[in-house]
Amino acid sequence: MTEHDIEITVNGTDHEMTVDSRTLLVHALRDQLGYTGPNVGCESSMCGACTIHLDGEAVKSCTVLAVQADGSDVTTVGDFADRDSLHPIQESFSEEHGLQCGYCTPGMIMTTSELLERNPDPNEEEIREALEGNLCRCTGYQNIVKAVESAAEKMRTTATAEGDD
Numbered sequence: 001m002t003e004h005d006i007e008i009t010v011n012g013t014d015h016e017m018t019v020d021s022r023t024l025l026v027h028a029l030r031d032q033l034g035y036t037g038p039n040v041g042c043e044s045s046m047c048g049a050c051t052i053h054l055d056g057e058a059v060k061s062c063t064v065l066a067v068q069a070d071g072s073d074v075t076t077v078g079d080f081a082d083r084d085s086l087h088p089i090q091e092s093f094s095e096e097h098g099l100q101c102g103y104c105t106p107g108m109i110m111t112t113s114e115l116l117e118r119n120p121d122p123n124e125e126e127i128r129e130a131l132e133g134n135l136c137r138c139t140g141y142q143n144i145v146k147a148v149e150s151a152a153e154k155m156r157t158t159a160t161a162e163g164d165d
Ligand code: FES
Pocket: 039, 040, 041, 042, 043, 044, 045, 046, 047, 048, 049, 050, 051, 060, 061, 062, 063
C-alpha cells in the first residue's frame, strides 16, 4: 500500500491530505474530508450518483483516483447548499418534482449545472443525452427533464435581466 500527499480544493476550500494509492476520489471526499454530497451508488461508473465537477467538468468521482485529483479544483453539490437562496436548478427540481428519494439528485444537479453552463438552452433530446449517465430509480425521468428545462429558462431570464442592467 502506497500513500501520497495531495492538495485539493473543494468548494473553494484548500485541503492537504494523505491518501492511499487505491483510494477513489468519492471516498476521499466523503470519508476523509466529510463532503457527503456525492453519493456512492454503484462504484462502477454506472449510476452517476457520485457526480462532481473536477476542474469544471462533470465527472463520476468513483472513476477517479484521489491521487489523480492532486492539484485540482473540485465542486460538489454542497456548493449549492452554501448559498443564501436556492439556486434555480434546486428550485426547479423542487417545483417540478424532479426527485423522490433524492439519492440520484446530487449527481443530477451537478450534471445539469455543467450542461446549462455549456448549453443554456438545451432541447429535450440534449437534456436526455446529457443525463444518460445519471440513473434514477424513482421518477421516470420526465419530471427531471421538466426541471432542467425550467432551470434553463430561469437562468436565461436572470442572465438577460443582468445584461440589461
Ligand atoms: S457511484 Fe459513481 S457512478 Fe455510481
